[in-house]
Amino acid sequence: MTPERRPDRSESFGEALLGEVLDRAHELPPDLIAPLVTAVVARLGGRHPQVLLQDYGQLLLVPLTGERLTQGEPQVIDDSAAGRCFLDAVPVELLGADGVRIHLPLLDGGDQVGVMSVTLDGIDDDVRRLLLRISGLVADLLVTKHGYSDLFFGVRRREPMSVAAEIQWSLLPPLAMIMPRVAVAGILEPAYDVAGDSFDYALNGDILHVVMIDAMGHGLNAATLATVAIGAYRHARRLGIGLSASYAFMDRAVAQQFGPEHFVTAQMIQLDTTTGRMRWVNAGHPPPILVRDHRVVRRLVAPTTLPVGLGGPEPPVSGLRLEHGDRVLCFTDGLVEEHVRGGEEFGENQLIDHVNRLEATGRGIRAVTRSLSHTLKRARGGHTTDDATLLMVEWRG
Known part of the structure; x- marks a missing residue:
């Protein structure tokens, strides 16, 4: 009788390496993420490790401080290898005199937390695979520990933040979500002084729920108004009631x-991610823009009702069936009502021109949304007197 062969349950090197992170993660204080990262990459022969977090303005990648992590100046996202990794969410390798410097995206549910960088003497597919898995665990650690520490807030801030902006940032979901059938990306300006603009989304089963709002006024009053509006929206959404x-x-x-x-002006959207069927309600908000085949094809003008809080009649629900790859751009009026140099209002036509130019690059939704916001801000002279918020949804089919 042939003896039964027992399955091999021994721990391989890669499993042990990842296990070291997992075994310590649940009790790890936020300030000890740095030495854990350095210890793990050192076992792969890695040196000069860095963890880079994006600042609130989405202009820089800022080194996380910590024991044995390499420091240095913040890196400009638009002009660095780490920035290319960040924007395109793919590893970037550079051969230098002291070895190979590899930058790895820190991804959590498609949201880009930042970049992890390390130098090795050489690199092969096994090392690449392990580093990608380690970076995924590090991203998860950063997201979970972020909830009960101010450490990462301090790293990401590059200038003073108003109380109103503090409230708004605490309301927001992740700025991006990239899933197989749908993607979402948003950005707020001015990042350190935003008050009345906000957005929210949730992917519940096959249905993506999205809202964008613009509360009247400025400063703390607008932030308080936006907080109530978003809280009421979330409560209604979780009750499962219609638009x-x-x-x-x-x-x-x-x-x-x-x-x-x-x-509060508001726009609420529901998108069936299996069929591409989109339904929306507009309450005094600028109509969204439909982008198809990387060009704006039309403004989604539809019947509206009064802004939230004014007791408007029941809003009509509009519908549209999206095609594979379609993008829907929502924005607040601060984006188009700002006056450019010389006094002329910026307007939707200029917005559409910039969308077409950036869409022609074929880049991902997160990179396009970020570039669009920064391009529009430069076109307005580098400042805005009102909140200017963008949110783009892509149906990937």
Whole structure:
């Protein structure tokens, strides 16, 4: 009788390396992520490790401080190898006099947390595979530890932040979500002084739920108004009620809290990620723009109702079936009502021109949204007197 062969359950080098991260992760204080990263990459022969986090303005990659992590100046995203890795979410390798410097994207659910960089004498496919898996675990650690520490906030801030902006950033979901059937990417300006603009989204089963709002006013009052509006939207969404009923729920919440002198423009979208069927409600908000085959094909002008808080009638629900690769761009009026040098209003035509130019590059939704916001800010003279927010949704089919 042939003895039964027992399965091999021994721990390989790669499993042991990843296990070292997993075994320590649940009790690891945020400030000890740095020495854990350095210890793990050192076992692969790696040196000069860096963890780079994007700043709130999405202009720089800033080194995380910590024991044995390599420091240095922040790196410009648009002009560095680490920045290319960050924008395109792919590893970038550079051969230098002291070995190979590899930059790896820190991805969490498609959101780009930052970049991990390390230098090795040489690199092969086994090392690449292990480094990618390590960077994935490091990204998860950064996201989970971020929830109960101010360490990463301090790294990402490059200038003082207003209280209103502090509130708005605490409301936001991740700025990007890249999934097989759908992608979302957003950006807020001015990053350190945003007040009344906000957005939210959730992927519940096959349905993507999205809202963009613009609360009247400026400063802390606008941030408070936006907080109530987003909170009411989330509550309605989690109750599973429809778009029209969600509008009514938000409308009552804002009116009861602030009275008839305050309002919030809003746009709510539901997208079936299996069929591409999109439904939306517009409450006094600029109409979204449809991008198809990397060009703007039309503005999605549809019937609207009064802004949230003004007691408008039941809003009509509009519908559209998207095609594979279509992108829908939502924005707040601060983006197009700003006056450029010389006093002329920026306007939607200039916005559309810039969208077409950037879409022609064929880059991913996250890179396009970020570049569009920064391009528009430069075109307005580098400043804005109102919040200017972008949110793009891509149906990937």
